[in-house]
Amino acid sequence: MKRLRIFLVEILFVPIILGWLFFQYPEVFEMAVPWITLAVLLHLTWEFVVDPLKEMLVAAWRVLGRWAWVVFTTVALVVAALYLLGIESVMIDLAYNYKHLPIEPWPLRRPPVFAYDHTPTAPVQSDRYADTALEFAGRSQLQLVIANTKMLSAEKPKYWFEMIDATHCFKWPNKPDECNFLPLQTQTYSDDYIVGGSRIGPYSVLEQSPQQIARQHVVVGDSIVGIIGTTCFNCKRERRYFVYFKLGDGGWFSPLPTMENILMLNWALPEISNAEVEAYLDRQIPKDKRIQIPAEFNLNHSTKYLP
Numbered sequence: 001m002k003r004l005r006i007f008l009v010e011i012l013f014v015p016i017i018l019g020w021l022f023f024q025y026p027e028v029f030e031m032a033v034p035w036i037t038l039a040v041l042l043h044l045t046w047e048f049v050v051d052p053l054k055e056m057l058v059a060a061w062r063v064l065g066r067w068a069w070v071v072f073t074t075v076a077l078v079v080a081a082l083y084l085l086g087i088e089s090v091m092i093d094l095a096y097n098y099k100h101l102p103i104e105p106w107p108l109r110r111p112p113v114f115a116y117d118h119t120p121t122a123p124v125q126s127d128r129y130a131d132t133a134l135e136f137a138g139r140s141q142l143q144l145v146i147a148n149t150k151m152l153s154a155e156k157p158k159y160w161f162e163m164i165d166a167t168h169c170f171k172w173p174n175k176p177d178e179c180n181f182l183p184l185q186t187q188t189y190s191d192d193y194i195v196g197g198s199r200i201g202p203y204s205v206l207e208q209s210p211q212q213i214a215r216q217h218v219v220v221g222d223s224i225v226g227i228i229g230t231t232c233f234n235c236k237r238e239r240r241y242f243v244y245f246k247l248g249d250g251g252w253f254s255p256l257p258t259m260e261n262i263l264m265l266n267w268a269l270p271e272i273s274n275a276e277v278e279a280y281l282d283r284q285i286p287k288d289k290r291i292q293i294p295a296e297f298n299l300n301h302s303t304k305y306l307p
Helices: 002-024 026-050 054-097 212-215 273-282
Strands: 132-137 143-148 157-166 199-204 222-230 239-246 248-256
Touching: 026 054, 026 222, 132 199, 222 273
Parallel strands: none
Antiparallel strands: 132 143, 143 199, 157 222, 222 239, 239 248
């Protein structure tokens, strides 16, 4: 009867349940791995240590008398604590030493928008921080993709804007005499992450506005100018890009050094001539530092060396 129980419960039933949980709820299963490992170790301890020494332990229980509960409970807690410390040590070692392996997402998890780059690469040192970068594309509208340049998952990625319409400045209806930045909202994906070496997107820049206000204001032929930045919860730094884009024509961008400040165009002026815009752009970003924005995204390359 005992052998039948071991076969049905321990060899058949438990692995099936764990396998089903692993495929259906991988995030929950991932958090439960230490406790499942602890349960397995405690079970093995019972089967191969406690059970063979049952008679000796019963004799010790009689000798200890009223202190038996205290002694045996203390021993059990110490053994469980040692097991947990060992499990934690092994998991930390795995997390830091095997991040370079190309791990595919499970089909039932949230799939990434773009496929991973499977170009064989040499093992790299473990990443302690994530790092997000932006890629741009478009002609009729400016689009962006957020990429993770490291192998550590980027938690809670976000991007933000400081952009103006240099052709027709944006004005709120209740303040018709004041020009303002385009009402583009910071986007933070609080419940999401970007797997190492992966991307999410694309997202239309002008659609990141309440009730499509910016999208309705900027028309074909208008030039939008400004800064777009990105970072994440476990990123060590933020990246900023100076972007120029003319709807229907295209544009360019230039990565900004971390501590470099850019003087924004005088967006308080109701009208700004093309000559003023060009002169401003030449002062801020020399032509040799500009990267042309392609019409479409090229996502076949690695994210590791993105600017």
